[in-house]
Amino acid sequence: MQDLKFKDQLGNVGSLVGVNHVNVILGRNGSGKSRFLRLIDSCLADDKEYRVSYVTPERSGSFQRDGNIETNIASNPGWSIHVRRANQVNGASFKAMSHLALRNAESYYLRRLQNTDARGRSFQIDCLDPISKMLGNVSIEQGTPDFVFRTFDGTLINPNELSSGESETIAVASEVLSFIMSVDPSRINVLLLDEPDVHQHPDLQARFGQYLLDQLSALDDSARSKVIICIATHSTALVCALANSDFTVLGTKEFDSQTVLLSKVAQDIKKVAPFFGHPLSLSLSNDPMLILEGEDDERVWQQAARSSQGAIRVFPVLAQSVDQQLELESFCDTMLRSIYDKPKAYSLRDGDGTRGSLPAIGCITRFRLQCYAVENLLLSNECLEKLGIDWTEFQALVQNWMEQNAGHKDIPYLQQLITSKDRFRDKKIKNIRQLIVSIAKSNKPWEVVVGQTLASVMRNQHAPTGEFSIFDFLGNEIAKEFLH
Template sequence: MDFTFTHYSHGLVSLVNCSPVNLILGRNGAGKSTLLRTVDEFMNAQSAIYRVTYVTPERSGSFVRDGNIDTNMGSANWGSSVRRSNQAGGTSFKAMSHYALRNAETAYLRKLQNIDARGMSFQTNCLNPISNLLSNISIEQGGSDFIFKNLKDERVDAINLSSGESETVSLAAEVLYFFSSATSDVTNVLLLDEPDVHQHPDLQARFGQYLLDRLSELPNAVKEKTYVFVATHSNALVCALAVDDRTSIGNKEFDSSSITFASASDEVKKVAPFFGHPLSLSLNRDAMLIVEGEDDERVWQQAARSSQGKIRIFPVLAQSVNQQHDLESFCDKMLRSIYDKPVAYSLRDADGRLGDIEPVGCVQRFKLNCYAIENMLLTSECLQRLNTDWAGFVSAAHHWLTENIGHKDTTLLQELINSADRMQQKKIKNVRQLIVGILGSNKPWEAVVGQAMAAQIGKAEIPKDQFSLLNFLGRPAANILLGCYQESPA
């Protein structure tokens, strides 16, 4: 679905390839809020075609009933025009949300009149899911109003709710009313502008799931005509929504009023563990490292564990070179949308092709100085961890060959021990674990390489030894990922 129109001050505005849920990323000042307000203005003027609700990022006041708000909300377009100004402070946004929740209750009860409603109630089906978002309070029906209670079943005044609790109740009420009023007669559009404000990351993630659950409850005919747009900087909210197949992601650039959305579920599923824990990652300053294949992921996981926290990277798996490129591009956009000084890394196999590799935006890219990561098993440091050196390995391999004539890997192993450069730029995948076994170790080869890599952290010198681990890793990657900055004197 595409939404395209011409605005008198913003020119062509277009939202292309929209899904039921659409995430809008972009830096502060890129114009995300302006875009949403423009869409709201246009769609409100086309009320025969669209039913639109815009939720501003400024959500002030307390979640209480306000007679003045009730009166003003009865005026056509009053609420939408106030919110579109992006300054709803003086009009108490949360009082409008209270009004919306009461309307949601009325709409729900009307629907119950036409169905078998046994076991159903507004409390069970609508208020309890809101309470489930919160850890310390619940919302209940109380006479002609709503009341809040704490874990001790004591009543809590709305003005005494925490900012996060108050925000969440208000947002949930807005979402509930929007979906309860959605019909198949028009296109229903919900515009959520930074719904994560004042919420703890866990609460942001739960709100994302709440939004998806309400969408799932719609009749199919209504689902087909319902779209949600979420402008956010929250990595927790992005991950909660984007792992769902109904979600697409688009980036708002500074000089454009158009966004093309694309499904990013595959990419997000891989980076979600990184983006989904924003507090710990912000404190630990771990950087993402996109790696090519499960072998690389296991090596770097082992290296990070063995370094006891000195290697500050978070491995993210790509299954192929093409997917690695997609992840690099996706993470560049996402990181730049969330962080002021974004940084991430990507490490590729050489696959026999040497040379530097250009960055993708904020994603600094490296290439191994060997065919693939298992070639590092033949470096001096890895062989030392296996209690030998190259001459010792060659001797052990000769002995093994005499006792295993006809083995499927004898040709490759013979080529390896005859190689002057230890087959640094050739594929040795088929004999990587055999190498470890020949030397009498039952360790996984990935553990050997990872542990050897961790031992190189912060080396003051990069050895001149052609077969050092740091040379196989490559100087640029050694400098940045392992903190090895200097080169040993000639």
Template structure:
């Protein structure tokens, strides 16, 4: 970091990192601390600083009055957000998101390294990041604006009809994306997020942390001029952020105006998945399911939601095969010290390995997918049915797509897939997983499709067998998905 401290009239934040987390009890003065910093250096020539207040009212839709206020007064946003309650916060976020789109497209036009990568689009790089925070709706671009659509029936939903948590998530994501897409290369860029966890479910809090880390990764070339400072009570958010080397943590106590930040420890990172959702086992008897990557995590989160409580697992993200092994050992020891009858699971990718089951490390029961990776399940009859199609439909649609996209970079992979006798069950298809949905004109993310298919499985499917059951491993499904059946 080029700057290692931020100083207000009385507040002092030292040991600044790219992500600086400030924790403390209610009444400790965290909000006042951040507002003091913002009001002191907010207009300093060497800083580009934005403050996001803790109470964020309104609806995520454009408002003419907000547009007028923003146009007439360059300090209008700063002045309104100096208070805890901001009535037009989300309307302002909607306006800023449109500005973020303009700035992103301008950057795409001016930067050949981005422009020449055809996978880089506003939809892929920005809109998809917001939609990864949502479960039942998606934010889509219409002819003149953005609109919310139901993932169930594709119906348009008014912004004031979506849940408070979804509304919060969209507004916060828009603010974060706008901040990064307006970075000033000549200044120190500081984003002050005051209790972003308010109104968010623990899963949403964790996903918000991953969004912030992902944006820092994208702007790694400017990393020494970016700082995101977050005050929070949220252990899921801290858990999500603690995986990153960008993160330092400090405590704000009542009457103490200096917060000294320290890098997140290895122990914190290992413990993070558990204290990040401390009531899950106690209240709903969820069991940890250790997974290798974020894709698997999103699939199983969707599966649990689709099952309406029947699948009682809490996905724990390892991040790599090596860390998955470490977490298996750590989870086993941890669970054994807390519970009389501990239970936990670990599910690894197949990675081309066939018929080599893993040995359990009780209380952790270890399984391996019977396909290359979780996205391969997208090609099973059950997942295709979620999209309203069959394998025959996909082959026909892919062939037609190939005739009109002969120069597409993934044409060879698609042709290999439709010619495969086993649908590339044990072959990597990661590069075409979303393309498969696009070819079938399915608007759902591939993770949602696979998760919904898993969540819809019944004990009859397990008894009679089907393609998805075989891809996932019947023994794993019996233990994890149907562990309370019978």
């Protein structure tokens, strides 16, 4: 991609060299990262070759509709741009602007669906549910006529009652979604995110980084070639979440320079990045690491830890593959034994159709799921109970759903599932995992169902036994280790 070189009306010049799709700008406080982004904004704003959107770090207000903002934008389309460019909200609510951005994203999305096969697709599923997955404890839904927020037990929440981290995440995610949905293929689209991690816990920062990459990946190659995202941040969690992508380059803004040189992230940094994504959280909580094979497992155990009220004391750490998991197990053993007198950590791998235990690597106790993958826990007795049904009732619900959705591509697989003797314990159900939850008439993401079930079992200090219990699927060795 071409470098960004710019000059404002006062003669200030700057350049961003080595540009990629995601450009992370680091630097100490006062080095001028925010001024650098605003310089890019002001210099390119009137250039017809570019479409620029700037997200200020000053993000006040509540994520809800504000008629005054709509009136101001209707009478002056450049109003919100000038407000943000000043790096202040001047009494206006930034998050109300983000609320409008999400509504605009909905309009763009519906236009994209025109003249396409939209079966199984909706703005809720494709756009709002990914935002809810970042939040963990609340969901955002399409209401009548506005967006609404609910806890996962169905309780409505006023936008003013959202935590600062949840509110920030929703607002910035809405800005990203609106920007991606409205990419102009005839221009270079530049999104400037100034400290998108403000008020977010490290877990949220990391999940937002992955959300941004997912949105970028969803674009086709032609549209993506026209997208440049610049991020000014201090967050190691956000940087590490972005670092494993080939879209990402890093650079440092120095005090006395208006040129930022960007470069690819070194492979050795990528390998250890998951361990250093949450240094403050890890050092304060002193919870043992739980090295996990994939993002699905990470989300489940993050939810379990959050919902367990302290009963589950592990710190989920993500490996990107089985090979990297082995490398991280060895690295972690060496690192922990050099720091702690009594080091302890865990590693959990998918079953992938294989049963049995795994030998420890030093201080790393290793487990293997006694089912194909973490989503298979959905079909355990306890997860079905969390959904308010048992296996017999689930079979009946599936049968009824198949009759009402004749011709659906997943019907043959569902038919095999409900007639199987082992509930597909050792088979892949990835393609139907959210459908299983939907058929059970729940609006929870499947990761939340599994995570909350694990939390409930751990809180009760009771290891369920018997075939199809959650610990039968998970592995009784984990019960013995985690239940004290």
